Amino acid sequence: MQLLDATRERLMLYSYFVEKLVRQSFDHVNNHRWDEAVKAVAPHVHHRVSGAHALGGERHDKEALRRWFERLGRVLPTLHLTVNNIWVKGWPGHTTVFAQWDGTATLLNGDASYVNRGLHVFTLRWGRVYALEEFQDSQAAARALAAQAAAGLKEAVAEQIVS
Numbered sequence: 001m002q003l004l005d006a007t008r009e010r011l012m013l014y015s016y017f018v019e020k021l022v023r024q025s026f027d028h029v030n031n032h033r034w035d036e037a038v039k040a041v042a043p044h045v046h047h048r049v050s051g052a053h054a055l056g057g058e059r060h061d062k063e064a065l066r067r068w069f070e071r072l073g074r075v076l077p078t079l080h081l082t083v084n085n086i087w088v089k090g091w092p093g094h095t096t097v098f099a100q101w102d103g104t105a106t107l108l109n110g111d112a113s114y115v116n117r118g119l120h121v122f123t124l125r126w127g128r129v130y131a132l133e134e135f136q137d138s139q140a141a142a143r144a145l146a147a148q149a150a151a152g153l154k155e156a157v158a159e160q161i162v163s
Contacts, residue, residue, distance in 0.1 A: 015088040022099055022122065026081050032073045038066050046131040051138025053145050057160030064163035065132075075148055075156040076114065079105040097122040103136075107144060108151035114144035 021040070028037040047059040047068065055072060059065050072079065085100040098121055105114040118136030122129055148156035 011091070014092065018088045018095060018097060018124070019086045022086055022097055023083055026083050026099070026101065029069065029072070030080050034066055034069045034073070037069055038062055040127060040129055041065060041132075042125075042128045042130045045129055047133075049134045049138075050136070051141055053138065053142040054156055054158045054160060055141060055145065056138065057162045059161060059163045061163050064161055068161045071155060071158075071161060075145060075153060076105045079103060079114070092124075092126055095122075095124040097124065105144065107147045108153060109147050114140070114147075116140045116144075 025037060025040070028034075041062050043062050044060060045062055045065055047065045049056050049058075054075060055068070059068055080103065082102045082104075083099055084102060085098075087098040089096045089098075098119060100119050101117070103114070103116040103118065107114055116137050118134060121131075121133045121135070123131035145156040
């Protein structure tokens with residue numbers, strides 16, 4: 001029984017630290033700290049965002065992911081992601097993290113605001129992000145990007161960054 005209790009305690013402590021790091025990564029995105037946002041990313045990460053728009057597509061390396069984050073900051077400069085829930089499953093050798101969030105941004109046209117809700121699924125191995133899949137309302141994202149482009153921000157309708 002003591003062994004089981006000790007194992008549970010270690011798992012709870014590990015989950016606490018992982019949750020703290022994931023919340024910190026969202027803070028880095030909110031504050032456009034791209035170097036920090038990709039610091040724990042493996043060189044051959046798999047990043048996927050659904051949707052046929054400038055922020056959609058798949059990337060398979062850290063540099064392409066960094067360019068994607070930079071674009072995110074340019075096309076939705078006021079984006080703010082609020083993390084509502086985080087669930088951590090697994091041990092350091094293979095951890096899955098689910099982060100449920102709400103996103104908002106003020107668009108350049110001033111008439112409408114961007115609102116979205118989504119779920120990030122992280123796959124971690126020994127503290128490094130090997131996969132990140134983003135599930136969100138891709139139509140809401142596409143509409144917001146089209147509004148940004150109509151207001152003069154042409155990168156909002158650029159080809160996807162893929163690798």
